[in-house]
Amino acid sequence: xxxxxxxxxxxxxxxxxxxxxxxxxxxxxxxxxxxEAAWKKVVPNIDPPxxxxxxxxxxxATPTSIPSKLTVNFVLPYASELANKEVDMVIVPATTGQMxxxxxxxxxxxxxxxxxxxxxxxxxxxxxxxxSGFAFIHANSYADxxxxxxxxxxxIDANLVQKGLAEFTQKASSATTDLxxxxxxxxxxxxxxxxxxLTG
Numbered sequence: 001x002x003x004x005x006x007x008x009x010x011x012x013x014x015x016x017x018x019x020x021x022x023x024x025x026x027x028x029x030x031x032x033x034x035x036e037a038a039w040k041k042v043v044p045n046i047d048p049p050x051x052x053x054x055x056x057x058x059x060x061a062t063p064t065s066i067p068s069k070l071t072v073n074f075v076l077p078y079a080s081e082l083a084n085k086e087v088d089m090v091i092v093p094a095t096t097g098q099m100x101x102x103x104x105x106x107x108x109x110x111x112x113x114x115x116x117x118x119x120x121x122x123x124x125x126x127x128x129x130x131x132s133g134f135a136f137i138h139a140n141s142y143a144d145x146x147x148x149x150x151x152x153x154x155x156i157d158a159n160l161v162q163k164g165l166a167e168f169t170q171k172a173s174s175a176t177t178d179l180x181x182x183x184x185x186x187x188x189x190x191x192x193x194x195x196x197x198l199t200g
Contacts, residue, residue, distance in 0.1 A: 035048065036048050061140065062139045062140045063140060063141065066103050066104035066141070067103045067104070067141045068103060069086035069087065069088065069103055069141070070086070070087055070088065070089065070090065070101060070102060070103045070105075070141050070142075070143060071084055071085070071086055071087075071141060071142045071143070072084075072085045072086075072087055072090055072119065072142075072143050072144075072145065073085075073142070073143070073144045073145065074117075074119075074128075074145045074147070074150075075144075075145070075146055075147075076146075076147055076148075076149065076150055077148065081128070081150065082119070085119075085121075086121075087119050087120060087121045088102075088120045088121055088122065089101065089102050089120040090117065090118070090119050090120070090143060090145070091116075091117065091118045091120070092110065092112055092117050092130075092135045092145065093112055093113050093114070093115025093116060093117060093130065093193075094110040094111065094112060094113070094135070095110070095111045095112070095113045096110070098115075099135070101135070101137055101143050103141040104141055105137045105141070105143075106137070106139075107137055107138055107139045108135075108136075108137040109134060109135070109136055109137075110134065110135045110137070111132075111133075111134055112130055112132055112133040112134060112135060112145075112147065113132060113193075114129075114130070114131050114132065114189060114190045114193035114194070115129070115130065115193050115196075115197065116128070116129055116130075116153060116196075116197045117129075117130050117145070117147075117150070126152070127152065127153040127154075127197075128147075128150045128151065128152055128153065129150065129151050129152075129153055129156060129193070129194060129197050130147040130148075130149070130150045131147065131148050131149040131150070131190060132147065132148045132149075133145065133146045133147035133148050133150075134146050153197050153198070156194060156197065156198060158198050161191055161194045161195050161198060162195070164187065164191045164194075165188065165191035165192065165194075165195060167187075168184050168187030168188045168191055169184075169188055171183075171184040171187065172184035172185060172187075172188055
């Protein structure tokens with residue numbers, strides 16, 4: 001009975017007005033010809049306004065087979081660390097735990113917590129400490145990683161980390177207001193993660 005019901009449900013075609021998956025959408029959105037025609041009637045001397053999509057590159061098509069490499073963009077508010085870099089794997093410190101991203105990964109959005117992000121390219125592994133941010137994994141084996149702050153692990157000063165951890169721990173114990181407690185706890189969390197990055 002269950003098998004029969006499942007077969008019938010799967011055999012049904014989706015309704016015509018159903019929302020399609022992102023992978024079913026066209027790589028570049030079609031222009032709205034009706035809008036452009038109406039615009040030309042009202043304001044014939046001015047080109048129609050451009051939407052944000054007009055300034056974006058078309059999304060690469062989703063491959064039919066899993067690529068051998070993952071294409072990574074790793075950006076900060078003030079710099080681009082990696083741009084269209086083809087790598088084997090990236091491991092990010094998601095709030096749900098360490099998350100490995102390989103080519104063909106399911107589309108995902110992950111919030112990042114303070115921790116180590118490692119970029120694997122063959123036998124070479126580059127490690128960054130990220131404070132927070134988001135990782136956007138796309139169906140076409142592209143990953144966009146946006147961090148608030150990041151620094152290569154080999155540039156972290158262990159003495160400053162220990163000093164900062166002690167300072168924020170002391171602030172946390174002497175904090176009287178909720179704001180002071182929250183600020184101190186953030187400092188403790190970040191410096192603890194920095195310490196773990198150096199010792200781990």
